Amino acid sequence: MDAIPLFFLLGFLARLARSDLKIPAQLYEALSIYLLLAIGLKGGMELAQQDALRVLPQAVSVMALGVLIPLLAFPVLFKLGRLDRFNAASIAGHYGSVSVVTFAVGVNFLVARGQDYEAYMPLFLVLLEMPGIAVGILLARLGGDFRSIRWGTLAHEIFLGKSMVLLGGGLLVGWIAGPQGLEPLDPFFFTLFKGVLCLFLLEMGLVAASQVPALRTSGLFLALFAVIMPVVSALLGAALGALIGLSAGGALLLATLAASASYIAAPAAMRIAIPEANPGLSITAALVITFPFNILIGIPLYDRIVGLIYGS
Amino acid sequence: MDAIPLFFLLGFLARLARSDLKIPAQLYEALSIYLLLAIGLKGGMELAQQDALRVLPQAVSVMALGVLIPLLAFPVLFKLGRLDRFNAASIAGHYGSVSVVTFAVGVNFLVARGQDYEAYMPLFLVLLEMPGIAVGILLARLGGDFRSIRWGTLAHEIFLGKSMVLLGGGLLVGWIAGPQGLEPLDPFFFTLFKGVLCLFLLEMGLVAASQVPALRTSGLFLALFAVIMPVVSALLGAALGALIGLSAGGALLLATLAASASYIAAPAAMRIAIPEANPGLSITAALVITFPFNILIGIPLYDRIVGLIYGS
Amino acid sequence: MDAIPLFFLLGFLARLARSDLKIPAQLYEALSIYLLLAIGLKGGMELAQQDALRVLPQAVSVMALGVLIPLLAFPVLFKLGRLDRFNAASIAGHYGSVSVVTFAVGVNFLVARGQDYEAYMPLFLVLLEMPGIAVGILLARLGGDFRSIRWGTLAHEIFLGKSMVLLGGGLLVGWIAGPQGLEPLDPFFFTLFKGVLCLFLLEMGLVAASQVPALRTSGLFLALFAVIMPVVSALLGAALGALIGLSAGGALLLATLAASASYIAAPAAMRIAIPEANPGLSITAALVITFPFNILIGIPLYDRIVGLIYGS
Amino acid sequence: MPNTHPCKLVVIVTEAAIEDELAADVMRLGAHGYTTMDVRGQGSHGPRSGLWGADRSIRMEILCDATTSLAITTHVEKAYFKNFAMVLFVADVGVLRPDKFVHHG
Amino acid sequence: MPNTHPCKLVVIVTEAAIEDELAADVMRLGAHGYTTMDVRGQGSHGPRSGLWGADRSIRMEILCDATTSLAITTHVEKAYFKNFAMVLFVADVGVLRPDKFVHHG
Amino acid sequence: MPNTHPCKLVVIVTEAAIEDELAADVMRLGAHGYTTMDVRGQGSHGPRSGLWGADRSIRMEILCDATTSLAITTHVEKAYFKNFAMVLFVADVGVLRPDKFVHHG
Ligand SMILES: Nc1ncnc2c1ncn2[C@@H]1O[C@H](COP(=O)(O)O)[C@@H](O)[C@H]1O
Numbered sequence A, B, C: 001m002d003a004i005p006l007f008f009l010l011g012f013l014a015r016l017a018r019s020d021l022k023i024p025a026q027l028y029e030a031l032s033i034y035l036l037l038a039i040g041l042k043g044g045m046e047l048a049q050q051d052a053l054r055v056l057p058q059a060v061s062v063m064a065l066g067v068l069i070p071l072l073a074f075p076v077l078f079k080l081g082r083l084d085r086f087n088a089a090s091i092a093g094h095y096g097s098v099s100v101v102t103f104a105v106g107v108n109f110l111v112a113r114g115q116d117y118e119a120y121m122p123l124f125l126v127l128l129e130m131p132g133i134a135v136g137i138l139l140a141r142l143g144g145d146f147r148s149i150r151w152g153t154l155a156h157e158i159f160l161g162k163s164m165v166l167l168g169g170g171l172l173v174g175w176i177a178g179p180q181g182l183e184p185l186d187p188f189f190f191t192l193f194k195g196v197l198c199l200f201l202l203e204m205g206l207v208a209a210s211q212v213p214a215l216r217t218s219g220l221f222l223a224l225f226a227v228i229m230p231v232v233s234a235l236l237g238a239a240l241g242a243l244i245g246l247s248a249g250g251a252l253l254l255a256t257l258a259a260s261a262s263y264i265a266a267p268a269a270m271r272i273a274i275p276e277a278n279p280g281l282s283i284t285a286a287l288v289i290t291f292p293f294n295i296l297i298g299i300p301l302y303d304r305i306v307g308l309i310y311g312s
Numbered sequence D, E, F: 001m002p003n004t005h006p007c008k009l010v011v012i013v014t015e016a017a018i019e020d021e022l023a024a025d026v027m028r029l030g031a032h033g034y035t036t037m038d039v040r041g042q043g044s045h046g047p048r049s050g051l052w053g054a055d056r057s058i059r060m061e062i063l064c065d066a067t068t069s070l071a072i073t074t075h076v077e078k079a080y081f082k083n084f085a086m087v088l089f090v091a092d093v094g095v096l097r098p099d100k101f102v103h104h105g
């Protein structure tokens, strides 16, 4: 059996059982820096081997998906879920953005099965990180104080936030250096990747379990949303994948990206840009429900969906 | 020459010479998390390839050894050493439990020589971690306030303490995932193991040297105890190894485990469960004397003992 | 293209653009501990394969170079630059000492091109770390309170400072353990080296950019000094390399060492030994100007110089 | 302090081993919150440099009313002073939103 | 305190997300410096254990004169109390070099 | 503060480079202990963000009697104010076990 979800479970159960196991804060930061950089580098390296013009139309449509998802999620949360505008917008933004670790688990799913995928998929991960967050913020301000948006701060938060710099910067470095330039970095950034991912999932398990008490206050609606929304997004992602000519593996990864909700970049950006929103709600949905749902149940499910679409 | 003890010496001497070299606290934590998880995973992986029923009787007798050692140590400390009940019990518990790093050095000793051992030995490490601590705590409360033991807290501290969760959790993950599941984690958890161990030994050298001043107050008796007790325990361990049919390598590791004293899990548990005991005494004995004794002199000595028993 | 300078640029630009990207303080410490130890070990291992007597005269003349450089720099800073005695002496000391990371980038330059060099060069790195600092401190006290130097504290700071213990200690461990003893540590200390170096350069870029505002106050003279001094020192280093019979690769590394200015060991030692000096000045010169100059422009330039001397 | 209201600040420096227990005690005795940080130091139990597990110390500070402050200091003195490295002090400070710190016991 | 001069100490415990913004505010309002550290804790917004990004807290302390102290507390109350986990208190302390902390505004 | 006794709290924020030296000074001048933590901040020497070696700051706090407090502040002013980034303040607090903090010099 694959070890990766087991590490998440170990952390989750340890915390539920009130173990004093903790991942030191700076180790957590070190692990995220490593994962973001490594994924960016990998994507950039593969991009260096592509014809950029061929990838461009795909890239544009993927970004459109990132805009579409929060626009779908917002009315559901606002009207159906009766959340206030700020919370609805913030949560919609989290689901428009993506989770780097869910993506990595998806890649691992394909690698373990020996299935191919477009090696430049991390480019799409980078492209999907931002639009969802930006749309979420705009939705929050649509009401009255639209002019009160501090565009400068907003752009800064989105383009220069830690995760964007590491992912995007890694992508650029990988692109410029190319496979040869990165070869001596292979042992550090690529060979160790999966082991580091396991440690990070242990920590995610601890964190998710620590947020479980918040489930009680977040209500049934949000719990349902956090399971159904990813499936809807995955359908869109898989369909788009087929449309733009990705391989089945690539379509599964795009579905996984669409289904995933951000719990690193989005919370940081939203706390500044929409302070009125309760961060507990979005984090519970994205991290406590959607994240484990995706890595334990979602990815195999999306694989089926892709299988149906691709008729395999 | 093997580099591992040299790193301990480097740390020890640097600190004695009052160098300002420090291992940051969170790096220390990161290193221990890594070592505990890696050893647990290794053991679990090997266990997955064993017939569990064949290992069971061995496991039970190994746990009995973990109960026996503190029962032997306690009267020596209490009567001969004239320590009060709390300190005697606490120290006995430290010696009943085990040191993960000493075990790792023992494994390295065998590997460097190309000698085989039962690959599931980490299981015994996990099993020996707890009984000694539990017996120590019971001994401390034997006097009057026996009913005052908070059994819940105690069980919690023992089974859900950090080291237990990482070792035991690693074991379970390794067992479930098996060799195939762990293969992609090899480069991180197994190939790097010895290098990480060196860094940890550097830190242990720093810590041991920082506790040297406490030697003065702990007295000659404790110093002698910290050298003689490990040898006695190693004899028991080696004999038991032969009895339960371990290979010579396995018997050496069991002797090493028996001889080792805990300085990570036991201090944490004892501080809560026997607050009356002076932590300085047990740490000086376990870390400043027994630990270096074991890795520099003890293991080769126990190897001789095993050689005599196995007639090689 | 080689990836290493790109990581420095990424950090530098991210910080200039006011990204909130940070390398946690303890990760920074962990990375430096690793780099210093790894370089020391490497050098010691190679030294174990040399005839020590053959290396000795080279070592002595290299140390003389470490004394000469600050003696050249001081009058320039004091007379020409009109800095006070304390600042002139402190800066001279920084340039007399060396930068471990610049050295590592130089080694990488050679390795990437497949060019040979004396594998025991890290020995010279260790030997060059201290004399410059000591000379700087003596220069600061030359005025009146020469007897006020606390020789004990000074020697302690120089020989037992963190970087010296890790570099020198690594060298000794590597020497004693030799290639066989270090073999199991290879994957950790040597295979990962370049990846870790990239992370460290990312951090150096962040730090350098954070010191850029100090450029304004440090003045044009210092900026010129920080570009010209390295070239002069590199000329001396290359010439000495030829004199003592190093290969062209070895001479390039000696030139690089001479050209580099310390920004880890020297600032720590100087802050204690010459508290009157403004640490902002020396760090701006060494880290914001000389360091990037060396890794981006200097090393290729010194390679040309060596080429001229060696007539290749 | 024109806009602030009087409040007690209780500060406890002690071994990290009892952090969770102490936090539970403090809440049980009527505090509505606390702030904790990692520290190192020296005292009658010798240096505690905090570089490894057993040697770590914390500093916890609690804003509360005088009654709760008294309850905490009394309890802590009884429960921990004998067996643990510990220092405690109390200061008079001013807070906004005084209700946030009053025990409605 | 024979050699010290009276001064205000403003202490703010809040979410790490607003560290930079808060520091800028404080300097703008007349403080000449501040000291920040990483903390964890619990309050009316529940536990903030600081083990991952969104859950980190800081404690900022500012030495300043009474006017600046009032300006800071008033601003912080208005700008952050509603939407952020936050606690603030003010203490009277004594400093050397009192000029270092007076706002020449 | 019914159960506490008056005591001085001296707090020093300065460069990490002099941590050991300062600790030795403080003990020599009559303190029986101190508590240190890592901080970052800003002051007249500019920002000290603490992200790398030379840029790290510490905050040391010392509980002691008035005489020791005066000795420490006087010494620190003389020995460090000129050349080091440093801030110092003194507060009046209440402690249990007052003997723990009195200098029997
Ligand atoms: N006089 C003091 N001033 C400040 N902190 C102290 C003082 N004495 C002790 N401490 C702190 O409290 C911890 C425990 O003190 P003790 O029980 O005296 O060993 C020490 O490790 C210090 O961190």
Ligand SMILES: Nc1ncnc2c1ncn2[C@@H]1O[C@H](COP(=O)(O)O)[C@@H](O)[C@H]1O
Residues within 6 Å of the ligand: D031, D032, D033, D034, D035, D036, D061, D062, D063, D064, D101, E013, E014, E039, E040, E041, E042, E043, E044, E045, E046, E047, E048, E057, E084, E085, E086, E087
């Ligand atoms: N009574 C208190 N005493 C000390 N610190 C507190 C107190 N209440 C809250 N805090 C701190 O302030 C943060 C935010 O408080 P709150 O807004 O009440 O959630 C908490 O996470 C604690 O670190």
Ligand SMILES: Nc1ncnc2c1ncn2[C@@H]1O[C@H](COP(=O)(O)O)[C@@H](O)[C@H]1O
Residues within 6 Å of the ligand: E031, E032, E033, E034, E035, E036, E061, E062, E063, E064, E101, F013, F014, F039, F040, F041, F042, F043, F044, F045, F046, F047, F048, F057, F084, F085, F086, F087
């Ligand atoms: N007004 C202030 N309030 C709080 N902390 C300060 C203040 N001024 C300076 N500091 C702290 O003391 C350190 C040194 O101050 P300075 O010598 O003014 O640069 C700064 O880095 C801050 O951490």
Ligand code: NA
Residues within 6 Å of the ligand: A069, A094, A095, A096, A097, A098, A099, A233, A257, A258, A259, A260, A261, A262
């Ligand atoms: Na998404």
Ligand code: NA
Residues within 6 Å of the ligand: B069, B094, B095, B096, B097, B098, B099, B233, B257, B258, B259, B260, B261, B262
């Ligand atoms: Na044992």
Ligand code: NA
Residues within 6 Å of the ligand: C069, C094, C095, C096, C097, C098, C099, C233, C257, C258, C259, C260, C261, C262
């Ligand atoms: Na130099």
